[in-house]
Amino acid sequence: MQWRELPAISLEDSGSPVERSSYLIELHTDDGGSYDVVNDASSPAARECCAQQSSARHNWEMNYQEAAIYLQEGENNDKFFTHPKNAKALAAYLFAHNHLFYLMELSTALLLLLLSLCEAPAVPMLRLGIFVHATLELFALIVVVFELSMKMRWLGFQTFIRHKRTMVKTCVLLVQFIEAIVVLVRQTSHVRITRALRCIFLVDCRYCGAVRRNLRQIFQSLPPFIDILLLLLFFMVIFAILGFYLFSPNHSDPYFNTLENSLVNLFVLLTTSNFPDVMMPSYARNPWSCVFFIVYLSIELYFIMNLLLAVVFDTFNDIEKRKFKSLLLHKRTAIQHAYRLLVTKQRPSGISFKHFEGLLRFYKPRMCARERYLTFKALNQSNTPLVSLKDFYNFYEVVGLKWKAKRNREHWFDDLPRTAFLIFKGINILVKSRVFQYTMYTVVAVNGIWILVETFMLQGGNFFSRNVPWSYIVFLTIYGVELLLKTTGLGPVEYLSSGWNLFDFSVTLFAFLGLMALAFDMEPFYFIVVLRPLQLLRLFKLKKRYRNVLDTMFELFPRMASLGLTLLIFYYCFAIVGMEFFAGVVYPNCCNTSTVADSYRWVNHTVGNKTVVEEGYYYLNNFDNILNSFVTLFELTVVNDWYIIMEGVTSQTTHWSRLYFMIFYIVTMVVMTIIVAFILDAFVFRMNYTRKNQDSEEDNGIVLEKEISKEEVIGVIELYKRISAVPETAQLQKIVLQMDKYGQMSTVFLGRRSRTKSDLSMKMYEEEIQEWYEEHSRKEEAQTPLQEPASAASSSLKPLSLRQRSQTVI
């Protein structure tokens, strides 16, 4: 979109803020003790007029900082009751809110989690002495204590107690501390199931916000899920009783001889894992007994399980929308809070650039002066030099844009001499032509078929022979030439800006490395050769549906990764519990008395005259260390033949071990159903979106265009020179130089960012959003009776902090 251009923006704005930062007020009260915090609009302003210039600047700095904190809270969906309330809290808040601190948090949590690699039962290569790992643990826990104390300082004791997650963390920390000390003293590890709770340190990390959201969503989806689960279990019990009565008279049927077996086997049948086997003995006796199993599977598997998915999907859908709504309103409130702190008494209708710049200095310290000004320009949609509240509401959408000067030259080679230009122009046209593209697709397809046929002809043997196959060289040469042509024709920057080209480039590079490996006969690199077929993925650029699918996939990738991490956290808990109880329980030939003996057998024995090696590999699916446990748990997640693992462990321990496996099944079922619901929801949403916006432009992310003139830039430079000791105007001066060089009076800048789910939702719920806003402001007005007859734009603003402040001060 192209926003209107303003004739001139007055950059400066002197005056005092309508509202003052709470830290400042705190300071004043600390100093004088007589500062009145009643909502009297005139008296502080009056007093401030008499204050010194430096004090005024200090005041403003405080306001900027608090506004930036509000905006951060809005962005991170932090509740406002954790907003730092005084200067001391602010110091702790600032200490606890930067990437160094976050990294420390994350690395301590990871250290604690990774310790389980070294604690007994450890991965053989990583085993550490008890003294070593217990000391490491204590060290990590002490760091956590430090982190928590910082948090307490920031939140204050009252809020700290009220904050549930932090309280749980504190309790876990206590338990872990005691246990670590006990281990150190006794010099031996006891059964430490509580290690499973270590995940909470990871979950509480700032960087794992997405995991926390997922967990919350899972817990919110639980009630309807449990309802249907009960229905499922109820039918299971009924069928178990029926099955017991029907099939237990058949003594060759080991699956229904007791009610317990009947229940367990029908539970396993729910996962289809033992399907034809469980039916076979009774089916052999009476063919009509298959009806029992068909009816059971139809009801349980094909009906109730899908019902489960439907219920979760529906709840998920609903929660997603509610979440989006509450986040949107939270951000809006945050923006209102920040706005109140940035407007001046003299001009209550908007924020001047000076104050906006001050805000951004705290909110995004890394942003350069040029970008700050462009952001301000992008926000400002009215004809005034101020950003009004209505404009300021777009803050989060605009602040993420990356700005770049729009190139005047179309190609990178425009400045070259005539001959070179013509050559490159030719290449450029060639590379962009359809013929070239389809030729390359054909080559890729031929290559694909070639690889398939070649592999098919190999049929085992040493295929990593010394001589490199000529076909490989031919195709690689073609790809190399294509890469070269494209790089020269489009310019390296433009070439690599497309994800697909990047993919082509890396695959070709890998293939080249593979060639080197083949040519120099380097064994460890041979696996690169097998990446060759991946080049075929390029063929999927051809069809629109695939591009859509892949785009959606990339868009969803962060969310998928966080769901995967959530699953891993569940895995970790179960792995720890499994290791504590089942480590070393299964081994070759361990389970000869159980029904699954074959899968664990490892013997050479003689049948007739032949030596038969029976190798059942299932003893490998054990809980002997955390890596093995993870693989075993993945196998349990896939659920095929999981009962063999369960029965193996059960035969070596007690019947109650089955509970572990069944609970794990149900937990993964919940998580997996939610993952399925998520994928379903995301794609259906995306497809609806595409259907709704069929006529709109191709999807290239969010793009915004802004033109700024030379005078503006010079004005901004002047401003910076005046307000800051070390002016960071290098970028701005470069723009002026550039303009001078090309003799332009203005430059156009493009702001770009990729489209997020939130953008899509904004467009999908366009109409509803207006309703939400109205409802929200109505509610706020109802909560806080109008005290100040302020300007219309800020009439609905009654920040929470005002009330909280009076609590703390009075």
Place this chain on the structure above:
Amino acid sequence: MQWRELPAISLEDSGSPVERSSYLIELHTDDGGSYDVVNDASSPAARECCAQQSSARHNWEMNYQEAAIYLQEGENNDKFFTHPKNAKALAAYLFAHNHLFYLMELSTALLLLLLSLCEAPAVPMLRLGIFVHATLELFALIVVVFELSMKMRWLGFQTFIRHKRTMVKTCVLLVQFIEAIVVLVRQTSHVRITRALRCIFLVDCRYCGAVRRNLRQIFQSLPPFIDILLLLLFFMVIFAILGFYLFSPNHSDPYFNTLENSLVNLFVLLTTSNFPDVMMPSYARNPWSCVFFIVYLSIELYFIMNLLLAVVFDTFNDIEKRKFKSLLLHKRTAIQHAYRLLVTKQRPSGISFKHFEGLLRFYKPRMCARERYLTFKALNQSNTPLVSLKDFYNFYEVVGLKWKAKRNREHWFDDLPRTAFLIFKGINILVKSRVFQYTMYTVVAVNGIWILVETFMLQGGNFFSRNVPWSYIVFLTIYGVELLLKTTGLGPVEYLSSGWNLFDFSVTLFAFLGLMALAFDMEPFYFIVVLRPLQLLRLFKLKKRYRNVLDTMFELFPRMASLGLTLLIFYYCFAIVGMEFFAGVVYPNCCNTSTVADSYRWVNHTVGNKTVVEEGYYYLNNFDNILNSFVTLFELTVVNDWYIIMEGVTSQTTHWSRLYFMIFYIVTMVVMTIIVAFILDAFVFRMNYTRKNQDSEEDNGIVLEKEISKEEVIGVIELYKRISAVPETAQLQKIVLQMDKYGQMSTVFLGRRSRTKSDLSMKMYEEEIQEWYEEHSRKEEAQTPLQEPASAASSSLKPLSLRQRSQTVI
């Protein structure tokens, strides 16, 4: 809802129709040859005025009939180009459109399908001689020929050729005919795969319309499905090549030693069916090889398979809505056609009762006079004695209502003497009280736990002992008393009108039968005892979500059944093909050379000093007759361990047999995904509906109330006496008698029917429907330029038949 009452409705209406039945016109042209069918409004009417009374009545009868046919076509979603065009076609149409004919169609189709039970390879007990079953087949085919010739007569040769389904049927019929004769002549059965096509006779039946719709929906969902399937297969091929390079150097790994094995095993892995096994040999060699499998499963199973579901779900959703829309508009057009045939020249603004009654005589011959009048009253919403087109649009919603006089007495025992009344009233209050209900729930719960504990204590042995357990008698007595109380308290009719009570009743009855069986020690009835736990289902009445789920289930049951039937039709095709190729292929110890030998082994052999009976039951999963084939196919549908069946058959035949199994997997995957999508869609729809109408009344189906006065009834009786030779006014006269008895001047009738998916959709898409209607009428107007400036209500009516008729006549 309560519609307004009209002061008086003039029942009769003389005059000539605006438009005349096409059959009539046909007759006239046959007679005179000079009848002009140009859309001249005045001339036919003018001529008709001079025609005799009897001819006029005949004319009207024809109009009624054609209107009824239009309405039927609208209801059954028959396209109007199959509308019978002349009197000969009409006769054939009437012959081919009644339940006797439908039943004949169905039974021939079933006979043909069931023949495969008796044809070699037959079910042992049902084997018939070749001569017998070939003769039966010929007979059935001749019946089909007769049916088709009737259809040709009705449709005319032109339309017959254009009707695709009928043409396919004709071709299949031809092939079957030739084959049956060949079998009869050669007296031996050849490979008759074409028998799989017999399903088409069933699909074409009138009663299997739902199956046809399902098949259409499946085919419509195919294109996006195939796109994603290709993506799935593409990744499979890439991973197969990778897997082959990575794992074939390991000679103890039988799964990846050739590219073909690699492909097949990864295909099976897609179904998780061989999961930990396929990984184990490489995992035993190098633990990191599990990454290959985890990545493969994550991409294929957890991502692309869900994507498949998402795409199908989305397409399904879209198709459902479009289907609903087209059906709705089709019905509307049908109503418009019918309306044109029923209005008179003199009163073009509506239909009088006389003509409406005539229509219903053809449309619903079984309906009694009282119901016809009530339907008319229910349709009529205006203050005139005529039903306007706008009112007539509700025809399909109203015509299905079942009418009943609203009872004046609240209970069935109101007329009894005082003492009896008080007793029954007491029982009634007791039965309806919450205490009674919850007591019964408690009893059921206790009974459930009792059964569970009792069964748990049994642990095998002869539990069908001669002495009946006392607990059984106690609980059954309680249930019996409850049943008795409820029947007397509510009255038998009201008691049995609730589905849940009916369920209670039948379960108690079954339990009682079980008791009898136990007491008299009748072996064959013992299975009834095991139905006892089903009584626990009553507990699910307690929670709203379950009631909702069960209601939805019942609502969806017809659709589910048709989906099941669709699946069975696919089964049938595959069963026939399987039997022709694989009958008798697997047997005990058949597959000792394959990798799945164990599952087919059946030997007593000696290991050490012990005799071991190895019993692999998989030889039972064969294609030896059609029943066995169905069970085998069900096992393949569940997909667990299906590769054992596949490998068994493959080892006895050729590698190409795998194609059969893989194609079957993909086909069932399509059907199953659509079933899942259907269940998802239905429940999500229902839940959205419930959420949207939370405040509206409880769901009791559609109820309509109408009051009619004594004068009206007498008027209707008079009318009937005049217009029909054998007046069917017994019901009406009974109403008059009843009114006289109670001294009432009017009676209130209640019309009831259960709510269908269509009703829900009507409410959900309320707003969109108006748009559709407008769009539809705009389109119609654009198609047919206005020729007659008729009344506003019928201005948009340009029936198709008009144009078609002029084609056939001119």
